[in-house]
Amino acid sequence: QSVLTQPPSVSAAPGQKVFISCSGSSSNIGNNYVSWYQQLPGTAPKLLIYDNNKRPSGIPDRFSGSKSGTSATLGITGLQTGDEADYYCGTWDSSLSVAPFGGGTKLTVL
C-alpha cells in the first residue's frame, strides 16, 4: 500500500474535463513538491507536472496541477482519446526518506 492514495480509475467524455486526486500526509505532500506522471500503454512514464503546478516544456496547458494541504490534484481539460493512460502522483517523504508514487489512476476517455 502506497502512502499516497489515488482513485483507481476515472472516466469522462471527449472534450470534457477530469480531476485526479492524490492524498498524502504532512510528511510528504504537506511539506514537499508534488509531481505528476503520464504512462501510456507499453511506454515509460513521462513527467507532466512538477513543483505542484509547473509544466515541462512541451506539455500542453490542458494539463494543470494544484496542491492544498496534504492533497494534490491533476486536472485535464479538453479530453482527447490520446489522454487515455495511467497517471501517477509522486513526491518526497521527509520522515521515511523515500520518494513514493501513488497507486496510479487509469483514465478512460469514453
Next chain:
Amino acid sequence: QVQLVQSGAEVKKPGASVKVSCKASGYTFTGYGISWVRQAPGQGLEWMGWISAYNGNTNYAQKFQGRVTMATETSTSTAYMELRSLRSDDTAVYYCARVGAVIPFKSDYWGQGTLVTVSS
C-alpha cells in the same frame, strides 16, 4: 538532448542476481541523481531507491534494504542497480530516471525500461 539508455532484457533464475545499467547523455551527470523504479506486470510504479551522482549518497526503500545496491560510474556517466536473491515476484520492468542531486523531487527523464524475468 537528455537521454537515459538502459541495458537489455534479462532472464534470471530464483536466487540469482541481476545488474541493470543506465547510461546518461546530454547533461552533466554529476549535477543530478538517478532513481530506480520498477513496475511488475499490470501493477503500478514502485520506487526502489536513488543515488546522487553528485555526492554518491543513496537512499533505498526499506523493502529492498540489504538486497539492492545502486552505484554510479562518473567516468562513463552510467548508473547501475544490482538486485540480489531474486524471486519470482521481482519479475518487472525496471526504469532509471533522472532526479535532483540532493532530493529526488521530480523524475524528469526516464530510461526505456529493462524487463527482468525471474523464472526457474
